[in-house]
Amino acid sequence: MKRRTWFTIIAIAIIIGVYVYEYVLVEAEQAEIVLxxxxxxxxxxxxxxxxxTTNQIIHHNGYSLSYSxxxxxxxxxxxxxxxxxxxxxxHKRPYFEIDKAVKTGAASWRNYKNSGYDRGHLCPAxxxxxxxxxxxETFLTSNISPQDHQFNAGIWNxxxxxxxxxxxxxxxxxxxxxxxxxxxxxxxxxxxxxxPNYFYKVLIDSNSGKTKMIAFLMPxxxxxxxxxxxxxxxxxxxxxxxxxxxxxxxxxxxxKLEASRSYKDWxx
DNA sequence: CTGTTCAAC
DNA sequence: GTTGAACAG
Numbered sequence: 001m002k003r004r005t006w007f008t009i010i011a012i013a014i015i016i017g018v019y020v021y022e023y024v025l026v027e028a029e030q031a032e033i034v035l036x037x038x039x040x041x042x043x044x045x046x047x048x049x050x051x052x053t054t055n056q057i058i059h060h061n062g063y064s065l066s067y068s069x070x071x072x073x074x075x076x077x078x079x080x081x082x083x084x085x086x087x088x089x090x091h092k093r094p095y096f097e098i099d100k101a102v103k104t105g106a107a108s109w110r111n112y113k114n115s116g117y118d119r120g121h122l123c124p125a126x127x128x129x130x131x132x133x134x135x136x137e138t139f140l141t142s143n144i145s146p147q148d149h150q151f152n153a154g155i156w157n158x159x160x161x162x163x164x165x166x167x168x169x170x171x172x173x174x175x176x177x178x179x180x181x182x183x184x185x186x187x188x189x190x191x192x193x194x195x196p197n198y199f200y201k202v203l204i205d206s207n208s209g210k211t212k213m214i215a216f217l218m219p220x221x222x223x224x225x226x227x228x229x230x231x232x233x234x235x236x237x238x239x240x241x242x243x244x245x246x247x248x249x250x251x252x253x254x255x256k257l258e259a260s261r262s263y264k265d266w267x268x
Numbered sequence: 269c270t271g272t273t274c275a276a277c
Numbered sequence: 278g279t280t281g282a283a284c285a286g
Contacts, residue, residue, distance in 0.1 A: 092280090093271090118271055126269065153270040153286055161269070222286095 111189020120147030
């Protein structure tokens with residue numbers, strides 16, 4: 001054979017080799033994500049997970065989420081905030097990363113760049129400070145929603161601090177949170193990330209005596225009102241979002257707790 | 269705590 | 278790209 005023919009054969013072999021190598025890498029990565037998901041699921045209190053209206057639930061080690069592809073964000077993020085999770089350790093704030101576990105492709109952080117909106121955490125970084133890994137895991141684009149800075153640093157931040165206060169006081173709480181992804185919404189970035197008009201937070205405590213719930217629904221703007229002014233029933237959040245929050249709970253208890261908008265069992 | 273921006277390496 | 282400091286509520 002001519003030397004040129006050999007060059008051609010070797011060149012083709014190299015190209016094929018690279019493709020096969022990359023294919024194997026991607027497969028291995030996917031397998032790893034699935035495995036991580038399974039391990040993570042074992043860590044989460046699956047009993048309290050809501051239903052997914054989007055059919056795409058993802059389990060990370062520190063939280064689970066249901067991703068809405070049309071809105072390029074999670075419809076809910078859920079996690080258990082144990083008393084033992086509360087930590088004062090400081091970790092350096094990392095860059096946000098695209099969540100590779102989202103099969104339909106999670107939003108890029110670039111959508112938020114110069115959008116005028118914060119990359120607002122759903123599972124707050126401050127709730128996962130017990131390890132660096134747990135902290136950094138909250139910096140995935142599947143865990144953020146566009147939030148007005150005054151809102152995020154204001155009333156929403158106040159609510160997040162109250163959740164930590166309750167986790168301390170009641171020996172842990174289970175948290176479900178997200179933006180209300182319905183109605184007319186503004187979008188940001190080339191991928192069209194929806195800007196929710198409301199954010200909600202639903203809590204359940206089954207660690208300190210009788211099971212209790214509380215839900216908050218907040219317009220996406222800062223407020224100086226007291227937190228309890230934003231308390232609604234879980235049923236109201238369900239009606240707005242289409243999410244069924246605690247389907248595994250015994251129906252009688254679920255119906256009773258979710259219909260109530262009383263906050264007498266929660267100390268402010 | 270919640271974040272963003274900008275300069276230097 | 279990474280890192281660190283300054284800034285704002």
